[in-house]
Amino acid sequence: MVVVCQQPNYFPWLGYLELAARADVFVVLDSVQWIRQGRQHRARILPHQSGHSDFQWLSLPVMGHGHRTKPLRDLLLNPDDNWSKRHWATLEAIYARRPYFKSQLEPLIRPWLENASRFKTMYDATLSSVELCFSALELNPQILLSSELPEQGVKTERLISICRSLEADTYYSALGSTKYVDVAAFRASGVRLLWQHWKHPEYPQGIERFKTHLSFLDVLANAPLTDIKTWMIPQAWGQFGEARSRGI
Numbered sequence: 517m518v519v520v521c522q523q524p525n526y527f528p529w530l531g532y533l534e535l536a537a538r539a540d541v542f543v544v545l546d547s548v549q550w551i552r553q554g555r556q557h558r559a560r561i562l563p564h565q566s567g568h569s570d571f572q573w574l575s576l577p578v579m580g581h582g583h584r585t586k587p588l589r590d591l592l593l594n595p596d597d598n599w600s601k602r603h604w605a606t607l608e609a610i611y612a613r614r615p616y617f618k619s620q621l622e623p624l625i626r627p628w629l630e631n632a633s634r635f636k637t638m639y640d641a642t643l644s645s646v647e648l649c650f651s652a653l654e655l656n657p658q659i660l661l662s663s664e665l666p667e668q669g670v671k672t673e674r675l676i677s678i679c680r681s682l683e684a685d686t687y688y689s690a691l692g693s694t695k696y697v698d699v700a701a702f703r704a705s706g707v708r709l710l711w712q713h714w715k716h717p718e719y720p721q722g723i724e725r726f727k728t729h730l731s732f733l734d735v736l737a738n739a740p741l742t743d744i745k746t747w748m749i750p751q752a753w754g755q756f757g758e759a760r761s762r763g764i
Contacts, residue, residue: 517684521545521662521675523588524642526576527559527731530747531690533649534714537748538688542657543678544646546589546639547667550578556588557638559645559731562610562721570727574603578638589639589663600632611737614722621737624652649732652741653748672698679707686710717747 520539524546525532536542550556558575577597593599604626611617628648635641650656660682668677675697679687686708689697694711702709718726719739727734735744 517541517682518686518688519543519679519682519684520657520688521678522690523548523551523554523556524639524646525555525559526557526574526642527645527733528555528649529560529729529731530716530735530744531712531714531729533653533655533732534748535688535690535712536650536655536657537653538750539657541660541682541684543660543662543665543682544643545662546643547587547661547663549586550588550591550638556642559733560729561607561731561734562723562727564610571730574606574731574733575599576638576641587663589637591638593635593638593641595636600629604629607733607737611734614737615720616740617737620741621733624648624736625733652732652736653745655748671696672701676701676705676707680705688712719743 517540518538519541520535521543522532522535522545524544557578558573560571561574563569563572577594577599579592579594607621607625611621614621625648628645632641635644647659662674662678665678666681667674675687684707687702688710690712697709699709716728718728719735721727721734721738
């Protein structure tokens with residue numbers, strides 16, 4: 517069994533979705549703290565004007581007072597901020613002329629944003645956006661919440677305890693987690709640790725130089741879903757070679 521643990525991200529980038537494509541169980545870390553400069557509450561898209569910046573953010577209006585003492589699932593959205601209308605206006609201004617805006621982005625994303633008033637917390641909105649991405653790409657991992665599992669400790673200890681509670685033999689991790697994941701602890705636990713070495717595909721964006729690691733929203737406007745789905749197909753652990761049998 518392959519387990520992936522991730523915080524919910526607002527319309528995440530393709531690498532996040534590739535993690536889910538390989539997961540048997542996708543554990544949503546709803547019991548951890550919010551990172552204000554992270555991607556949990558914001559999606560990276562193309563800027564309004566080429567050359568001024570490589571990207572801009574679509575950000576959820578999180579009411580962050582006291583956020584360091586609250587789990588991510590308890591953070592409220594500002595009810596007075598009409599963020600969904602603003603986000604759609606931005607997407608329309610930037611992507612309306614892209615080839616798959618009318619056939620893919622608009623029919624999937626506009627209804628979601630028009631009904632966004634139902635979201636009271638950042639967690640509600642971000643997890644719903646992740647589930648929409650999974651559905652569009654036909655990704656079907658079992659989704660569990662960390663708050664409903666017998667997790668123990670922090671960082672690596674938490675991940676190992678989640679894997680043990682699920683009787684999982686493999687944990688698949690993004691490379692960004694190398695900053696805090698204790699490889700030796702995983703070795704000692706008997707849970708195989710595999711790192712993501714997925715190559716981000718390039719696709720036409722209508723600009724001179726390709727901008728990588730943008731939100732699924734950007735991909736949805738610029739590439740056909742049939743192609744995107746093929747990018748998500750696990751390839752015998754791809755660049756891992758024999759890593760799965762070899763482990764760490």
